[in-house]
Each structure stands twice: as structure tokens, then as C-alpha cells.
Amino acid sequence: MPRQVLSSLAVVALAAALAACSSTSRFDGPRARGGPGAQAALEPTVPAMPSGAVTSAPLAPPPGASASPDGPPPVGGAVAAVVPPPGSNVIAEPVTPPPPPPPVVATGRSAVVGSWNARDATGASCKVSLSSAPALDLYKASAAGCPNKDLAKVTAWDYRDGEVYLYQAGGTVAARLRQGGGALDGALTKSGATLALVR
Numbered sequence: 001m002p003r004q005v006l007s008s009l010a011v012v013a014l015a016a017a018l019a020a021c022s023s024t025s026r027f028d029g030p031r032a033r034g035g036p037g038a039q040a041a042l043e044p045t046v047p048a049m050p051s052g053a054v055t056s057a058p059l060a061p062p063p064g065a066s067a068s069p070d071g072p073p074p075v076g077g078a079v080a081a082v083v084p085p086p087g088s089n090v091i092a093e094p095v096t097p098p099p100p101p102p103p104v105v106a107t108g109r110s111a112v113v114g115s116w117n118a119r120d121a122t123g124a125s126c127k128v129s130l131s132s133a134p135a136l137d138l139y140k141a142s143a144a145g146c147p148n149k150d151l152a153k154v155t156a157w158d159y160r161d162g163e164v165y166l167y168q169a170g171g172t173v174a175a176r177l178r179q180g181g182g183a184l185d186g187a188l189t190k191s192g193a194t195l196a197l198v199r
Contacts, residue, residue: 063095109159112184113139116197120148120188128166128197130157138167150174150190164197 110132118128126146133140138156146152154174156167164184166175175195177186184197 112159112164112179114199116184116199118143118146118151119196119198120151121193121195122147124148126151128154130164141166148188150188151195 113130113132116128116130117125119125124147126148127144128146128151129142129144131140131142135156138158141154141157143152143154146154150168151166151174153168154166155169158165158167162178164177164179164186165173166177168174173189175186175188177184177195177197182199186195187193188195
């Protein structure tokens, strides 16, 4: 092959290689074309963090929790102590749990439904049942074994303004009682004698 053809082929190959390099640098962007100095100018400078000794220690359990995961939970009313990790300078202080809330006493009509032991002023007692079954505008009631004649005739009851009304047949009010804790305290209407209903 003539030397002139070979040199022409070498020039064409060199031109193709240069064209490939220039197209690659065109797609690489300014960082590839600019060299290392251009790359350093485009990237933000981050100050070096100071180095020091790194230490670790286990965290203390939260207040009220047992120091070991397998330990029993603290008993209500007991004082739970937070145990600091070994080697720490934390002073453990006892944590007293808050007192339990007072018991909730149910009030209202639904709280008085059921069976009661009625005691009058003489100390005599009998059973009075207040039902949730309606009886016209009132609710059904019954009395069993009551020596007091007015209480023995109770057939209905109602709850109004925090008071329980016991009715005889015909609509006469036999007694009025008010809720107090878990009992009903009041009096017989006709005689004014005290009456208490307890569970």
C-alpha cells in the first residue's frame, strides 16, 4: 500500500479520535473540560470537623421502668428508683408514681336500676327492685317483705333532678331519695320517717 494512502488513513483516524474526544468533553460538562482546578472551584468547601475521643455509655431506663428488661414491673404505690449506668456521675432520685384517681361513682337513672335493701327508721328491712322497664311515664318497681305499708305498695319509680321517687299505685309518692355514694337516702313522704336503700 502506498505511503501516501497510509498517512491519509492515519490522519482520518486521528481526526476521528479527536472528534470523539471533543464530543465526550462536550457532554461531560465544564467540570471534565476545566480540569482539576475547575472541579475544585465548583464544589463547596466544607471545613474539617475537629476530631476528639468518642465515648459511649448505655442509657438509663425511663422513670418507672425496671432497670433490667426481664425484671418485674414496679408495684403500684412503690417507689421506683432510676439506676444510673456504671461509671456515670448521675445521682439517682426516687420517682414516686402519682396517686390513683378516686373511684368513679355512677350517677343517674341507669345507676339506680336493680335490687336494693330498704331500711326504715325502725330498723326493719325489705327488698325493693327498680326496673328499667317503662310503665307509662314511669318505670316499674316492686317491694317484697316490707313491714311498712306505704313502702309495701310501691309499684313504680322515676329519677328527676338527682332524686329517686317511689310511687304507689294511683300515682301517690311513697318516698323521695337522693343518691349519696353507692346508696339512696331520703324519707317516706307520709310519715317523714327516714329511709335508706343500699345494695
